[in-house]
Amino acid sequence: MSHNRSQQHAHEHYHGPAGAYNRIFALGIGLNLIYVLVEAAFGFSINSLALIADAGHNLSDVLGLVLAWGASLLVQRPPTEYRTYGFRKTSIFAALLNAVILLITVGMISFEAIQRLRMPEGTQGGIMIIVAFIGVLVNTATAILFLKERKTDLNIKGAFMHMAADAAVSLGVVASGIIILYTGWERLDPILSLVISLVIVLGTWGLLRESFDLAMDAVPAHIPVQEVIKYLQKLPGVKEVHDLHIWPLSTTETALTVHIVKPDAEVNDELTSRICRELHDKFGIDHPTIQIEKASTSKTCRTSNV
Template identity: 35%
Template sequence: MTSDHAHGHGHGHGHGPDGHAHAHGVSADADRRWLGIALGLITAFMAVEVVVGVIAGSLALLSDAAHMLTDAAAIVLALIAMRLAARPAAGGFTYGLKRAEILSAQVNGLTLLLLGAWLAVEAVERLISPPEVRGGLMLVTALVGIVVNMAAAACIAKANRTSLNIEGAYQHILTDLFAFIGTAVAALVIVLTGFQRADAIATLVVVALMVKAAYGLLRDSGRIFLEAAPVGMDPEALGDRLVAQPEIVEVHDLHVWQITSGQAALSAHVLVEADGDCHSVRRHLERVLRDGYGITHTTLQVDHVGEDTEAGDLLRISASPLGSAEHCDDAHGPVYRPGPTDR
């Protein structure tokens, strides 16, 4: 009886489902430095914008300032999450705190949605009853805001955006940049035509962009929390490819998920021919998963077909087209076999 439990745990930077490593030329320290610079720019301008927004009576400016506050919070949260994720695994946290970054991305998505809802209500009220807005002051502030947000976005773009955590902070900054562009256009319309409702209309456009960014963050972070397969990876196609390898009779309990952004993991129970080499098969499968899918964190249980079966199963084994009984009483998911499958 031969049973091989292989644990190829890759705790370095992970790979994407296309089998290619993400670009990780940027170190964690560099990521934190770029995020820190962006945080300084955002915080300084936000204080100025609140004052100007109140003087100008512009909801678009005040909404931009409120959004910049969430930008700052998003960056602070991203920095904290990076610190937590860098801690080694210990105690009950066998993966460490890597998913702190995914939790940060989800919080960023939620704050975008909540802020968008509040701004939408305020904008509708201003459409119904538009207040007087000082377009000239609003225009100058918005133009400066565009420059500040472009600088902040450029800083975060230099960090590792394959991290959903950093991507969450980046989406905050990017939607804020769009908000300032919309505010500048609205201010120009007010200066040239006196159409005061342009302020509220610009706010509603920004709300739509915020909802779109929030949906993407919540969808991607939700997939990771729900242990879904990485985007672009088809578990059934993966199972078919594994079972097509030499000496393999069956693959079941196949699970593939993401620990955090860019770090996919896989586990499976593999049955090989009675005279097959479990160790050789396991090493071959690890190469297939690494080279074809970029999965380096694998746990493969490899057994000979017919092992650990009860005596009562022998009749079913001999009668089975494959000469094997179900190896697990309660297999999780499809069972993959060469040729036509029972899926």
């Protein structure tokens, strides 16, 4: 029986980018916090629910960025005797909490918008246009900060999605301000708030589902399970593959354990090292643990996935 755990890639995502991530998060949080304060102040002063709603949404984004930043710092802490995986999973919990906060914000915005539809109140379209256009610039600039890493980290993906959606929403507020300025149609403000709510829900649902799945140790979406099974079954001399488990360690790292039945099995570090390397290169699995057996033990195992 042979055990092997691939370690050469264990910290691939935490060295190097950490300092850059700190600067990106700090800049993004600073820009958005300043904008939230400005937008909320103008929203209350001109009685614009669209601006107030967007400020509330942006405030939740600031909180989301703080959570994501905190998680990115925690995952860099080394494992301990008690926490053998360290704090890697905090990045998943941060993404999940971020999605929940956004949905709560949606509920608050929608409730207030419905009240305003019944009793519309006056707004100043000119100020709405100016403030919202500043939001377009701030949110677009922040989204660009997270553009590069959004495909490899759910934490970063969440930050990017929110900032990109906010830029689009701010464009909508600009359009609303122009229309109110020239038509005086005040009900457009709460209507736009409901549209903003719908945009947030659509943008958040995928993040909520994916982060919940990862929190429940589901197989990450980018891992093709059947392809992994086929790869293992086609290894020379392999008779059976069983007890395959694949789960996320964090938003960027994936672990795997598997039993491989190989009747001519011998302790062979070269073979297990090759399998670990190919699992990483082909499927992005960072932490495989492989048990090679001469005879199947699947009947004695408590669970079997294959």
